[in-house]
Amino acid sequence: MALYLRILLLALLHLTGGLKLFVHSPQKALLGSDVLLHCNFSVTRPPVDLKFLAILWKYQENQILRYDSKDLYHQPRVSFNEQDARNGIASISLSNVTIKDGGMYKCFVIYSPDSKDEVVNLDILVPPMIQIPSKRVHKFEKKTLLCSVIGFHPPDIDITWFRDGEVLVDSIFSKKQRNDDGTYSVNSSVTIMPDHNYKNQTFSCRVQHEALREPLEENFQLLYEGQTRSRILVIIVIIGVSVFLVLLVFLTWFFKTPRCRKSWSKGNQFIPLFYFCLLSARRAR
Structure with a gap:
């Protein structure tokens, strides 16, 4: 009787495999790039027996991939390496990502009769661009310098004004605007009184955003029309x-x-x- 129970226990351990799931979240990808959504699993008694394995991926409750020993289904721009499944890899690749691809993904691994699932959040990064609409001023007339930062994602951003390397503390930020393509735009302004001391000075609008490897900066000098x-x-x-x-x-x-x-x-x-x-x-x- 004891030998029978031991054999039964070993069989159950082989079937359930002590399934564990590992993901990397959140993940970040630049707009238009390819990204690998990591999802790995392990069993107590490898190798993985594909007869008991099934892998599913969902994006916002919509199934984008389903794999088992008999079938493989995936949506366009989603790819999966079946051979990796033998090594405990359930990761999928998304190609040419867009802003709409950002959000919550869920990785499901079933190793019969056990199952696990984990969430992977994907953030799409779009670097900003800087525009200085006007650099022309009149001497001794107040001028509001405008720095337009456009086309970035996500919305968190930091903008700083400088004059010859010194921070201008009286800058004003407008409300962020969401563009039709899902990116954001915002304006930062600073008001000055041009005089002869400003003539050869350099003004700078510096932008920091997580899509940038280093701060983006636009330097310019005032053009005196007066x-x-x-x-x-x-x-x-x-x-x-x-x-x-x-x-x-x-x-x-x-x-x-x-x-x-x-x-x-x-x-x-x-x-x-x-x-x-x-x-x-x-x-x-």
């Missing part, structure tokens, strides 16, 4: 005043000169004023 426009305006005014004074002097001389005034009163053709005067002077000779 000085150029003022100089152009001064030149225009000087030219205008000069032309006016020359014309005034000429007209004063013209109408005070009897010959010019007389030729003007008798002129019946469309001839410039100075030509009337010159023609009259020649005739007088």
